[in-house]
Amino acid sequence: xxxxxxxxxxxxxxxxxxxxxxxxxxxxxxxxxxxxxxxxxxxxxxxxxxxxxxxxxxxxxxxxxxxxxxxxxxxxxxxxxxxxxxxxxxxxxxxxxxxxxxxxxxxxxxxxxxxxxxxxxxxxxxxxxxxxxxxxxxxxxxxxxxxxxxxxxxxxxxxxxxxxxxxxxxxxxxxxxxxxxxxxxxxxxxxxxxxxxxxxxxxxxxxxxxxxxxxxxxxxxxxxxxxxxxxxxxxxxxxxxxxxxxxxxxxxxxxxxxxxxxxxxxxxxxxxxxxxxxxxxxxxxxxxxxxxxxxxxxxxxxxxx
Amino acid sequence: xxxxxxxxxxxxxxxxxxxxxxxxxxxxxxxxxxxxxxxxxxxxxxxxxxxxxxxxxxxxxxxxxxxxxxxxxxxxxxxxxxxxxxxxxxxxxxxxxxxxxxxxxxxxxxxxxxxxxxxxxxxxxxxxxxxxxxxxxxxxxxxxxxxxxxxxxxxxxxxxxxxxxxxxxxxxxxxxxxxxxxxxxxxxxxxxxxxxxxxxxxxxxxxxxxxxxxxxxxxxxxxxxxxxxxxxxxxxxxxxxxxxxxxxxxxxxxxxxxxxxxxxxxxxxxxxxxxxxxxxxxxxxxxxxxxxxxxxxxxxxxxxx
Amino acid sequence: xxxxxxxxxxxxxxxxxxxxxxxxxxxxxxxxxxxxxxxxxxxxxxxxxxxxxxxxxxxxxxxxxxxxxxxxxxxxxxxxxxxxxxxxxxxxxxxxxxxxxxxxxxxxxxxxxxxxxxxxxxxxxxxxxxxxxxxxxxxxxxxxxxxxxxxxxxxxxxxxxxxxxxxxxxxxxxxxxxxxxxxxxxxxxxxxxxxxxxxxxxxxxxxxxxxxxxxxxxxxxxxxxxxxxxxxxxxxxxxxxxxxxxxxxxxxxxxxxxxxxxxxxxxxxxxxxxxxxxxxxxxxxxxxxxxxxxxxxxxxxxxxx
Numbered sequence: 001x002x003x004x005x006x007x008x009x010x011x012x013x014x015x016x017x018x019x020x021x022x023x024x025x026x027x028x029x030x031x032x033x034x035x036x037x038x039x040x041x042x043x044x045x046x047x048x049x050x051x052x053x054x055x056x057x058x059x060x061x062x063x064x065x066x067x068x069x070x071x072x073x074x075x076x077x078x079x080x081x082x083x084x085x086x087x088x089x090x091x092x093x094x095x096x097x098x099x100x101x102x103x104x105x106x107x108x109x110x111x112x113x114x115x116x117x118x119x120x121x122x123x124x125x126x127x128x129x130x131x132x133x134x135x136x137x138x139x140x141x142x143x144x145x146x147x148x149x150x151x152x153x154x155x156x157x158x159x160x161x162x163x164x165x166x167x168x169x170x171x172x173x174x175x176x177x178x179x180x181x182x183x184x185x186x187x188x189x190x191x192x193x194x195x196x197x198x199x200x201x202x203x204x205x206x207x208x209x210x211x212x213x214x215x216x217x218x219x220x221x222x223x224x225x226x227x228x229x230x231x232x233x234x235x236x237x238x239x240x241x242x243x244x245x246x247x248x249x250x251x252x253x254x255x256x257x258x259x260x261x262x263x264x265x266x267x268x269x270x271x272x273x274x275x276x277x278x279x280x281x282x283x284x285x286x287x288x289x290x291x292x293x294x295x296x297x298x299x300x301x302x303x304x305x
Numbered sequence: 306x307x308x309x310x311x312x313x314x315x316x317x318x319x320x321x322x323x324x325x326x327x328x329x330x331x332x333x334x335x336x337x338x339x340x341x342x343x344x345x346x347x348x349x350x351x352x353x354x355x356x357x358x359x360x361x362x363x364x365x366x367x368x369x370x371x372x373x374x375x376x377x378x379x380x381x382x383x384x385x386x387x388x389x390x391x392x393x394x395x396x397x398x399x400x401x402x403x404x405x406x407x408x409x410x411x412x413x414x415x416x417x418x419x420x421x422x423x424x425x426x427x428x429x430x431x432x433x434x435x436x437x438x439x440x441x442x443x444x445x446x447x448x449x450x451x452x453x454x455x456x457x458x459x460x461x462x463x464x465x466x467x468x469x470x471x472x473x474x475x476x477x478x479x480x481x482x483x484x485x486x487x488x489x490x491x492x493x494x495x496x497x498x499x500x501x502x503x504x505x506x507x508x509x510x511x512x513x514x515x516x517x518x519x520x521x522x523x524x525x526x527x528x529x530x531x532x533x534x535x536x537x538x539x540x541x542x543x544x545x546x547x548x549x550x551x552x553x554x555x556x557x558x559x560x561x562x563x564x565x566x567x568x569x570x571x572x573x574x575x576x577x578x579x580x581x582x583x584x585x586x587x588x589x590x591x592x593x594x595x596x597x598x599x600x601x602x603x604x605x606x607x608x609x610x
Numbered sequence: 611x612x613x614x615x616x617x618x619x620x621x622x623x624x625x626x627x628x629x630x631x632x633x634x635x636x637x638x639x640x641x642x643x644x645x646x647x648x649x650x651x652x653x654x655x656x657x658x659x660x661x662x663x664x665x666x667x668x669x670x671x672x673x674x675x676x677x678x679x680x681x682x683x684x685x686x687x688x689x690x691x692x693x694x695x696x697x698x699x700x701x702x703x704x705x706x707x708x709x710x711x712x713x714x715x716x717x718x719x720x721x722x723x724x725x726x727x728x729x730x731x732x733x734x735x736x737x738x739x740x741x742x743x744x745x746x747x748x749x750x751x752x753x754x755x756x757x758x759x760x761x762x763x764x765x766x767x768x769x770x771x772x773x774x775x776x777x778x779x780x781x782x783x784x785x786x787x788x789x790x791x792x793x794x795x796x797x798x799x800x801x802x803x804x805x806x807x808x809x810x811x812x813x814x815x816x817x818x819x820x821x822x823x824x825x826x827x828x829x830x831x832x833x834x835x836x837x838x839x840x841x842x843x844x845x846x847x848x849x850x851x852x853x854x855x856x857x858x859x860x861x862x863x864x865x866x867x868x869x870x871x872x873x874x875x876x877x878x879x880x881x882x883x884x885x886x887x888x889x890x891x892x893x894x895x896x897x898x899x900x901x902x903x904x905x906x907x908x909x910x911x912x913x914x915x
Contacts, residue, residue, distance in 0.1 A: 048684040049697045052676055056701050059674045064364045066357055074353040079558035087354050090581035091361050253689035276700035369669045377656050384863040392659050395886035396666050
């Protein structure tokens with residue numbers, strides 16, 4: 001099945017296949033399912049870029065998108081997520097994209113028989129964000145081996161930190177973390193290493209800033225926005241200390257002048273809007289993987305070999 | 306005109322024509338209007354399955370769907386339903402589907418010149434739900450004559466009970482009702498007969514459970530969910546007493562372990578998700594009826610004769 | 611670039627070109643961009659007719675519409691309008707339509723590189739409403755020269771009053787204003803002239819009523835709805851005093867029996883629903899202007915000359 005729930009579902013081989021497909025889509029290569037395909041995007045949390053990006057990817061593949069609005073659905077009448085998705089399967093959908101505030105919401109969907117693509121679960125996973133980050137890095141450096149990636153900020157609440165660090169290390173990169181100690185997740189940290197903020201920025205090939213998830217914090221950090229920016233943000237001064245070819249990434253939406261100085265959002269090193277563009281190509285590749293028949297998939301691998 | 310407001314709008318002949326068309330659509334037969342057609346779904350109440358089902362049906366017929374969200378429309382500025390629908394007619398829509406909390410909202414729309422398809426009015430009618438129930442029963446038994454249908458539960462607040470009982474009796478079935486006496490509607494009851502819950506379930510060919518409309522109740526029933534389930538629900542024990550070939554139906558969303566034991570929702574007798582699938586085919590047939598020209602409609606009847 | 615932010619962006623020549631194109635679209639003439647085009651409608655204020663009208667225009671031109679709901683977007687996470695629009699540009703949109711409650715919201719979007727079509731800004735501008743009014747008047751009278759236009763009502767809060775009066779005077783019409791003195795805008799008034807209500811209605815070729823913007827008023831007028839209707843509304847008696855061929859217009863949604871007697875909304879002189887129909891054609895023309903290449907645009911002018 002073409003589910004994509006966590007990056008752990010994908011072998012390194014499969015990740016490379018998706019990146020190769022995405023790269024082809026970025027060069028206007030086409031693909032379409034061999035019969036009409038219908039899809040819905042179930043977003044139970046606010047989103048502009050992930051939802052729009054999936055919508056765009058779906059239309060570029062010629063899919064029919066059935067609108068779904070969580071706040072006018074029968075979820076309001078107490079319907080379970082399982083019954084909602086099973087309903088959509090029953091009316092003939094080919095696949096669903098889901099974003100949900102609950103960690104691992106997909107565990108209760110194991111009896112669903114159409115592909116599920118995870119658009120983000122709670123503080124858990126966000127595999128298409130990870131894939132678009134990988135594509136952006138690969139476009140820049142041509143490889144992951146021995147690259148230094150610094151992931152900085154709200155590691156504890158970040159779906160991005162978790163998905164990205166695991167995948168990057170599997171692909172051969174070195175990952176270090178930085179940011180406020182209150183936001184360290186021991187498990188994540190155990191997989192990489194910690195560096196003070198200035199050293200992290202000076203040695204990184206990729207400075208990957210995380211969004212402060214104001215909407216997820218139950219406990220508050222004892223810092224004003226300005227203090228956060230000075231202590232842990234990418235200030236104009238710190239940007240000057242970066243290596244000549246290193247790049248800046250951020251999953252967005254950006255809190256300007258908190259994680260990053262507003263003037264740097266569109267600077268020469270920034271790949272922030274490039275990441276968004278790449279999101280469409282990566283999602284096209286993930287949707288293709290979900291919708292192609294097993295025989296189609298197998299034949300493609302033969303061609304590659 | 307191709308309005309469908311209540312089941313009373315349809316002769317037995319017309320019902321059979323819609324079911325035959327729906328059956329053809331279920332076998333992937335196609336139909337498309339002879340020029341571009343534009344439609345909008347005006348849902349003033351929450352819905353997953355009815356709205357998604359119409360959206361799916363519309364796309365399968367190649368219609369263009371113009372999005373309409375009640376909670377961001379000029380209804381918020383106090384615009385009347387008539388002016389809203391007249392606006393949509395003026396901008397060129399070919400037909401509208403409407404769900405509204407007001408009983409017989411369509412009475413104020415008699416000057417509208419495009420077909421109106423009722424997706425549910427208050428505690429009144431829900432003709433496409435009725436038609437999909439009829440299709441599901443007809444698929445199973447090949448006829449309605451002398452079938453025993455038990456409609457169980459919240460009869461008073463149910464659009465389904467009203468539409469279904471009238472249509473089923475017209476088509477030759479026997480309808481009985483069961484459930485809490487507080488929820489009997491004398492007028493509905495007058496058309497059928499009452500049976501105690503165990504007898505109703507043992508004698509029925511079709512056990513049609515109704516959803517408890519928590520969101521419509523002004524008065525509350527003096528029963529916990531568990532008490533309701535034991536006294537009036539389809540428990541695992543009661544299911545065992547059903548006749549060998551009888552089936553279970555429910556308009557959904559299901560309150561699991563209230564109207565029906567959770568384990569029975571997808572059991573062998575359950576047609577609950579089959580009903581949802583059939584909803585798409587029935588709505589395709591109703592949309593075809595709304596959009597075909599009078600001459601097209603007449604020619605089809607000639608062919609049938 | 612094909613931006614349309616205010617009527618001031620358009621020369622009289624360009625206005626006439628748009629009206630000519632709209633007129634052609636009204637006669638079922640087609641046009642499509644020379645490659646797939648993707649568009650989004652960003653409505654940060656409630657709307658039925660403007661939003662539906664753009665959606666309809668977009669589909670008639672074969673554009674792909676990417677859904678955007680302000681109330682489920684990252685705007686809720688504090689994202690700026692600039693970052694939201696830049697995101698949509700990054701994922702590959704060809705143009706955006708925006709309605710926003712802030713006057714001149716578009717001033718902060720000057721670095722956006724895709725066309726922006728203003729669907730209404732605060733109490734500022736609403737150029738496509740103005741163009742549809744112009745088309746409706748031109749269809750009726752064949753010219754603007756020396757026509758008497760009476761704009762009546764809530765001039766102070768009206769985007770329509772501002773856009774329309776400027777454009778109409780540029781095109782050769784005479785504009786007068788009437789209504790409650792509390793709602794006069796000295797700047798607008800300076801451009802035309804004031805007439806008492808009965809005289810305005812008796813001398814006008816076009817009686818253009820404005821909607822009372824209940825949702826924008828911070829100060830309240832000291833009049834009941836009935837008093838407003840009697841003092842400043844188009845009553846049944848006042849309609850009888852209109853010149854034989856003069857027409858009634860209103861941007862809608864109408865407050866029935868306030869700005870206009872309910873019985874007059876669909877009377878023989880009323881062009882209120884005709885305006886809505888024309889809205890689709892005008893928006894098709896504006897979208898064409900936004901999406902055609904500079905060379906296409908230039909070639910069309912050569913053909914016209």
